[in-house]
Amino acid sequence: MIKMKEMIKIVGWSVTGLLITLFISSPNVFHYWISM
Numbered sequence: 001m002i003k004m005k006e007m008i009k010i011v012g013w014s015v016t017g018l019l020i021t022l023f024i025s026s027p028n029v030f031h032y033w034i035s036m
Contacts, residue, residue, distance in 0.1 A: 022029075
């Protein structure tokens with residue numbers, strides 16, 4: 001069994017990586033989303 005903390009850590013790193021990838025690949029869309 002994977003502990004809850006480990007699950008949260010894995011999900012957290014996955015989301016962080018996804019956001020970084022989106023920020024690098026399409027900064028214009030990201031800035032537009034922030035300005036909303």
